Amino acid sequence: MVPMEYYLILSTFMMFVGIYGFFTRKNILAILISVELILNSVDINFAVFNRFLFPDKLEGHFFALFAIGVSAAETAVAIAIIINIYRNIRNIQIKNINEMKG
Amino acid sequence: MEYTILILLLPFLSFLVLGLAGMYMKSKVAGIIGTISLATVACLSYYTAFSYFTGARNAEGVYPTITAWNFNWLPFSSNLSIDFGFMIDPISVMMLVVISTVSLMVHIYSFGYMHGEKGFQRYYAFLSLFTMSMLGLVVATNIFQMYIFWELVGVSSYLLIGFYYTKDAAIAASKKAFIVTRFADLGFLIGILIYGYYAGTFSFTPQVNALINAGFLIPLALGLMFIGGAGKSAMFPLHIWLPDAMEGPTPVSALIHAATMVVAGVYLVARMFPLYVGYAPDVLHWIAYIAAFTAFYAASVACVQSDIKRVLAFSTISQIGFMMVALGVCTSINPHEGGLGYMASMFHLFTHAMFKALLFLGAGCIIHAVHTNEMSGMGGLRKHMPITHITFLIGCLAIAGIWPFSGFFSKDEILTACFEFSPVMGYIMTAIAGMTAFYMFRLYYGIFWGTPYNKKPNYNPNVHPHECSLSMTIPLMVLAGITCVAGFIPFGHLVSSNGEAYTIHLDTTVMITSLCVAITSILIATWMYAGDKQPVAAMLAKQFKGLHKAAYNRFYLDEIWIFITKKIIFRCISTPIAWFDRHVIDQFFNFTAWGTNAAGEEIRGMQSGNVQQYCMWFLAGSLILTLILIL
Numbered sequence: 001m002v003p004m005e006y007y008l009i010l011s012t013f014m015m016f017v018g019i020y021g022f023f024t025r026k027n028i029l030a031i032l033i034s035v036e037l038i039l040n041s042v043d044i045n046f047a048v049f050n051r052f053l054f055p056d057k058l059e060g061h062f063f064a065l066f067a068i069g070v071s072a073a074e075t076a077v078a079i080a081i082i083i084n085i086y087r088n089i090r091n092i093q094i095k096n097i098n099e100m101k102g
Numbered sequence: 103m104e105y106t107i108l109i110l111l112l113p114f115l116s117f118l119v120l121g122l123a124g125m126y127m128k129s130k131v132a133g134i135i136g137t138i139s140l141a142t143v144a145c146l147s148y149y150t151a152f153s154y155f156t157g158a159r160n161a162e163g164v165y166p167t168i169t170a171w172n173f174n175w176l177p178f179s180s181n182l183s184i185d186f187g188f189m190i191d192p193i194s195v196m197m198l199v200v201i202s203t204v205s206l207m208v209h210i211y212s213f214g215y216m217h218g219e220k221g222f223q224r225y226y227a228f229l230s231l232f233t234m235s236m237l238g239l240v241v242a243t244n245i246f247q248m249y250i251f252w253e254l255v256g257v258s259s260y261l262l263i264g265f266y267y268t269k270d271a272a273i274a275a276s277k278k279a280f281i282v283t284r285f286a287d288l289g290f291l292i293g294i295l296i297y298g299y300y301a302g303t304f305s306f307t308p309q310v311n312a313l314i315n316a317g318f319l320i321p322l323a324l325g326l327m328f329i330g331g332a333g334k335s336a337m338f339p340l341h342i343w344l345p346d347a348m349e350g351p352t353p354v355s356a357l358i359h360a361a362t363m364v365v366a367g368v369y370l371v372a373r374m375f376p377l378y379v380g381y382a383p384d385v386l387h388w389i390a391y392i393a394a395f396t397a398f399y400a401a402s403v404a405c406v407q408s409d410i411k412r413v414l415a416f417s418t419i420s421q422i423g424f425m426m427v428a429l430g431v432c433t434s435i436n437p438h439e440g441g442l443g444y445m446a447s448m449f450h451l452f453t454h455a456m457f458k459a460l461l462f463l464g465a466g467c468i469i470h471a472v473h474t475n476e477m478s479g480m481g482g483l484r485k486h487m488p489i490t491h492i493t494f495l496i497g498c499l500a501i502a503g504i505w506p507f508s509g510f511f512s513k514d515e516i517l518t519a520c521f522e523f524s525p526v527m528g529y530i531m532t533a534i535a536g537m538t539a540f541y542m543f544r545l546y547y548g549i550f551w552g553t554p555y556n557k558k559p560n561y562n563p564n565v566h567p568h569e570c571s572l573s574m575t576i577p578l579m580v581l582a583g584i585t586c587v588a589g590f591i592p593f594g595h596l597v598s599s600n601g602e603a604y605t606i607h608l609d610t611t612v613m614i615t616s617l618c619v620a621i622t623s624i625l626i627a628t629w630m631y632a633g634d635k636q637p638v639a640a641m642l643a644k645q646f647k648g649l650h651k652a653a654y655n656r657f658y659l660d661e662i663w664i665f666i667t668k669k670i671i672f673r674c675i676s677t678p679i680a681w682f683d684r685h686v687i688d689q690f691f692n693f694t695a696w697g698t699n700a701a702g703e704e705i706r707g708m709q710s711g712n713v714q715q716y717c718m719w720f721l722a723g724s725l726i727l728t729l730i731l732i733l
Contacts, residue, residue: 019721023714031714098711 007048014041028085028092032078039071103153103170106188109146109198110241112139113234117227124223136226137209140233144202151195155596164601167191169243181302187243192597193372193448197240200455201362203584205233207577208357211463214574215353215470225265225351232258236362240369244304245294245327248370252290252334255366256283259358263350275346282343286333293326306373313381321382324374328367328389335367336419337426338396342660344419348411348475352466355411360418360462361455368425368451375444375599379435390430390523394530397423399657401537405544406643406653409475410465413545414458417501420538421454427531428516431523432599440522441599445606446515449593453508456588457500460581464494467574468549471567477545479562482554486567489575491550493582498546500585502539503620508588510617511606517616518609528612536619543627551632 014037021034043064050060086092089099116139124132160166172187209229216222235254242248257280264276294304300316300323301308313320331337336344347359358364371378371389378386397420404416428447433440467490472479484491500507503514513535521528555561569575594604630638643650652658708719 023718094714 117230120227129222132223290330331367356462393426443519444599450512511589539623547631
């Protein structure tokens with residue numbers, strides 16, 4: 001059986017890849033994907049901790065499912081915003097979204 | 103007597119109307135508004151004076167002091183407050199009559215004199231402002247109200263001296279007048295504060311206990327107040343502004359710098375007279391010495407000036423010196439035992455205001471006719487300007503002290519008071535009175551007799567002297583009429599040091615001496631200046647060349663003042679203070695501002711609006727916190 005640390009290393013790696021992408025990407029879609037990576041790394045953690053530490057409970061799995069649902073909804077909203085932004089300024093580069101900046 | 107408040111309000115209203123709306127009305131309309139409001143004020147003043155002096159005296163035989171109107175403006179404590187009010191007592195009523203009469207005459211006269219001048223409306227607005235402030239000064243119920251109006255008078259004097267604001271000399275003169283009098287008023291203000299603190303009131307009648315407890319501080323306060331009075335009344339050595347103030351229009355000189363404002367200092371001392379006599383007799387005598395010196399100094403300078411307005415200015419200084427001397431030689435409040443000077447001073451103030459305004463307005467007519475102030479452009483004008491000639495002669499006779507003109511009576515009372523104080527003072531003042539007669543007749547002959555103006559070397563062929571219009575000659579005739587009869591007013595019955603009726607009885611010796619001296623001086627002046635050629639005067643000027651030049655340059659007092667201010671005060675005090683201000687105080691605040699600015703520049707980068715950057719900070723912060731928690 002794969003030890004727990006491997007899962008955790010994977011999820012930490014995913015988490016920091018996500019954070020790095022969130023900081024450095026210029027495209028909003030790429031930023032959104034990075035956010036999804038962060039969320040998924042958290043989902044892995046939920047599942048792993050539930051599986052290894054409390055094998056007879058289900059809260060971790062449910063939280064993971066719940067987070068997937070929420071992130072799906074969040075992605076839908078974000079995509080809608082991005083489409084609207086695209087309609088307005090004809091691109092989705094983050095540096096161009098400064099209409100409302102004083 | 104509530105209606106008296108109108109005496110203050112009417113000129114103020116006319117000032118507001120003329121000052122704000124004057125530019126939209128014709129100059130004639132503006133002049134008529136100003137004159138009508140002033141005529142109303144004059145009528146009210148006469149009515150007030152009439153009803154006050156015909157009213158009942160109280161049990162001690164004194165005219166009661168009436169506070170016709172009072173408004174508690176700034177209460178500091180239960181008994182110390184600054185009030186605004188309208189006080190009626192013999193000297194304030196006397197001053198009301200003087201100010202409104204002279205002001206009305208000047209208003210009428212200005213119609214002719216200022217005709218066609220640019221800023222005619224502004225001129226009348228300022229005249230109204232001045233009249234309001236001067237009336238407010240004399241009816242003040244307390245010393246602080248007096249001080250406020252005192253400053254207002256200074257401002258309006260400044261505005262009127264600088265009326266021809268395109269003329270450099272006028273601007274310089276107005277600034278000089280304002281700065282010198284303001285400098286003196288600093289003394290006045292400190293005096294008021296000391297007085298207010300130790301006497302516990304700003305009113306003119308403090309508690310006796312408080313005064314006794316204050317000890318030497320009350321004489322100090324009174325002395326400081328006199329410095330303010332000396333500045334306004336052009337006492338030596340603060341007189342330097344008055345001759346320069348002649349740059350203003352001549353009617354202004356007549357109103358402000360001859361009849362009313364310059365006697366404010368005399369009025370101040372008279373107002374505080376019971377305190378001076380009771381608590382600071384030494385200060386009072388010092389006032390007499392300073393004033394006597396001023397009178398002598400001004401008279402000697404007046405003997406050689408060639409600008410007719412300057413001669414009159416110095417004669418004003420000299421005559422104010424007489425009034426101050428008369429106050430200063432008082433030794434008690436009883437007019438029968440050394441308090442005569444108070445009455446004499448007020449009497450002289452009254453008569454002098456009339457005849458000096460007359461002389462100035464006459465000089466204005468002459469300047470209007472020949473377009474110069476210098477005596478070198480005048481001479482033999484008596485045939486061309488008969489009315490001006492006669493009225494001017496009346497003024498000269500009055501100031502010289504010839505019976506039956508008003509100056510004779512008032513000057514005689516002053517000399518009597520001086521002789522009562524000490525014979526030396528009496529003789530000195532008699533001699534100065536002789537000088538007065540001499541220089542006034544030198545002026546008179548220089549203008550109306552002597553070499554005719556058209557035979558002088560610098561004759562201007564464009565000048566055709568002629569009698570002035572009626573608006574200018576009527577005030578002359580009115581004032582000359584007053585000058586002829588004012589001496590017969592039973593002045594001692596109306597105003598005296600303790601308020602009781604005092605019958606003026608002329609001292610025969612003093613009267614004969616002063617008359618002889620005056621007539622001798624006039625004869626000398628006639629001998630020296632009446633002829634076509636003036637060999638004696640020229641010879642004397644050559645003989646005492648240094649003295650003549652020094653006197654002509656007013657004994658270099660202006661230069662001394664310039665030296666003291668520019669070389670000593672500016673260099674040794676003002677420059678270091680300015681350096682300290684610029685380099686220490688200003689730099690400190692500059693540093694604070696610069697520091698804030700630099701800090702802002704530094705942190706503005708953090709607030710970029712870039713969410714990714716914020717996240718970076720957030721992550722860094724949370725990492726640090728985690729590390730802290732773990733370690």
